[in-house]
Amino acid sequence: MLLVGMGVHGAQGLPVGAVEELRRCDRVLLDSYTTPIDNIRALKELRALLGTEVKEAGRDELEDVQGLLRSASAGCLGIVIPGDVFVATTHDAIRQEAARSGIEVRIWHSSSIVSSALSRVGLHIYKLGFIGTLVAGPPQTAYRAYFGVTGALRNSQHSILLMQHDPASGEGIDVGNGLRALVEAESSWRLGSFGPDRIIVIASRLFSESESVRVLRLSDALDMDFGEHPHTIIVPGRLHYTEAESMRAVLGVPQELTDAMGIVPRSLAARLAGTAIEKSRAALPKFRSSIPGSPGVNSVLENVESYLSDAERFLGEGNVELALAEAGYAEGLLDSLRLLGYAGIEW
CATH class of the missing domain: 3.40.1010.10 (Tetrapyrrole methylase, N-terminal domain)
Structure with missing residues (x-):
């Protein structure tokens, strides 16, 4: 054989x-x-x-x-x-x-599209961090691609997303629906991986006579027709200066776009910590005004304030795990006051 x-x-x-x-x-x-x-x-x-x-x-x-x-x-x-x-x-x-x-x-x-797509558009192949396939199906089918790209972006690496397409049956997914699935994943996880300003590359029919390479913001690509299959979505991480120079020289990409490539998304822990801090901060004045003053309760609320201040400081320093822990302590104290009947506040 x-x-x-x-x-x-x-x-x-x-x-x-x-x-x-x-x-x-x-x-x-x-x-x-x-x-x-x-x-x-x-x-x-x-x-x-x-x-x-x-x-x-x-x-x-x-x-x-x-x-x-x-x-x-x-x-x-x-x-x-x-x-x-x-x-x-x-x-x-x-x-x-x-x-x-x-x-x-x-x-x-x-050669393969996997080894050739990045170099075709001026990116370094050794910075490839994730390869995935977008398929037709419920929104959850895009979660693996969403988190794979997120991890690559945090490491300043590039991602290649292939598009499911079966010429015989016609089954598959086009660029617009693939991107919308990723945007829907973004709305669920809110890490900033696929916001409207994310710079992506749509490489269509590479190495054929009808080849097309478009570098644009995600919001501009959602409703655009990229023509016949096959398509490849490239999500660039932070560019090395030689990559930026190559994309500008070879593809004519404006510096405004190369400078904006590879925005690093938040981690899930950072989002959870931020949400916990925000909710506890909003709830704290309600607890203060609803509970009659007593030395014991005042001490608990002072501890909540201290935990929240520490959580905000840790989050600002990038110590996400400590921020999440401190925010959790603050939430737990407020919840204990609610569960003990000191205040009927839903938050």
Whole structure:
């Protein structure tokens, strides 16, 4: 069995050695399932390049691993895969079963959108921090991508978000709906990862004749039509100065946008601490005015004030865990007064 990555440039980007091996295969398939491409054009180019018949293999054929193994047992089976060979887990499953069956597997790696997208837009690949896929479904399906991007941004790293798209069934998600799912996650978690001013890159149909790269604010991208699939969303972290220079020189990105890239979101603990401080601060005067003065109660309220002051100081210093603990102590004291019947205040 021969697994060959076609790379990001189509059949013309195949290595010479891979072409020679494919020509010796008894059967050659083109994977049309794991990556959306122009299948008609790719088949035409492969047939012309190899001088042999090449058939399209969709999901059913690629997931029929036993059928592929039978074909490989009868003679050399070549599978040409857009991008790199094992970016999609489908092909690793084929390799595993072939190994268990004693079938030799030869591999030709190639370029992938994962390795090429960042460098195409001027970003450093070693600063890649998260890769995820946005899929159609309920809002919660975007949570993994939301927190993955959040973690990368905190480390000044970049994120790549691929878009689900099945050309055969038409199932998948477009850029607008993918971004709206992330905005909805933002409304739930409020960490600042996908606010309206977040700078993103929408890379559409990269390395094709209709390639489009747009660098813009999230709010401007929500209702924009980016055309046909495939699309990739890149969320840049803080830029190295050479990345900023490259984006300005190669893509013509205004300095206003490169300077604004990579705004670091708050941590969940920081948001919780801030909310706890805010609510306790608002409730404290109500407790003071509702409870008759007594040495014991006054001492409790003074402790609440001290805990809140410490929490605010720790939060300002970036000691989020201590801020959350101090705010929790303040909340607990106020709750104890309410539960003991000193005040009927809901907060």
